[in-house]
Amino acid sequence: MTHHWPENWAALVSGEECDFCQGMGQDRNPYGARIFEGRYVDGYLQSAKMQTGYSLAIWKGRHVVEPTELTDEEAAGYWLETLRVARAIIAVYQPLKLNYETLGNTSPHLHTHLLPRYVEDPRPGQPFPFLASDGPKPQIPEQRFLAEVRTLRERLA
Numbered sequence: 797m798t799h800h801w802p803e804n805w806a807a808l809v810s811g812e813e814c815d816f817c818q819g820m821g822q823d824r825n826p827y828g829a830r831i832f833e834g835r836y837v838d839g840y841l842q843s844a845k846m847q848t849g850y851s852l853a854i855w856k857g858r859h860v861v862e863p864t865e866l867t868d869e870e871a872a873g874y875w876l877e878t879l880r881v882a883r884a885i886i887a888v889y890q891p892l893k894l895n896y897e898t899l900g901n902t903s904p905h906l907h908t909h910l911l912p913r914y915v916e917d918p919r920p921g922q923p924f925p926f927l928a929s930d931g932p933k934p935q936i937p938e939q940r941f942l943a944e945v946r947t948l949r950e951r952l953a
């Protein structure tokens with residue numbers, strides 16, 4: 797398998813073709829459902845059946861690629877609201893460890909992956925093995941997913 801940067805990388809970085817900017821503010825998108833609506837960050841529980849409680853904290857202001865582009869006030873807001881979402885995930889799922897991954901290698905719009913790690917885990921002791929496939933992923937059964945979304949929303953209200 798060949799690894800490469802997205803073909804439209806420049807347009808993704810400039811924000812011109814940023815899927816995060818285009819999908820901003822939706823309660824439900826093809827990847828998950830909003831569990832937190834902050835001033836700086838929206839939190840989304842991911843619906844792919846990949847790792848229980850896997851969520852994203854997404855910067856919701858103007859298009860930003862690196863956290864270094866934020867003002868001090870924005871950076872404080874971004875990380876504090878990200879931690880708020882993280883605390884809810886820890887409380888609800890009680891993982892062994894939570895991982896905070898600010899990557900942006902396929903979607904260069906500032907966001908942080910919140911990945912709970914469990915005793916039963918695909919790669920204990922190592923970074924989570926994200927699969928680099930673009931195809932449709934198996935989804936969490938809808939009823940269970942919506943119940944988890946409700947629980948997290950209530951905790952974050």
Ligand SMILES: [Zn+2]
Pocket residue numbers: 811814815816817818858859860904905
């Ligand atoms: Zn963007």
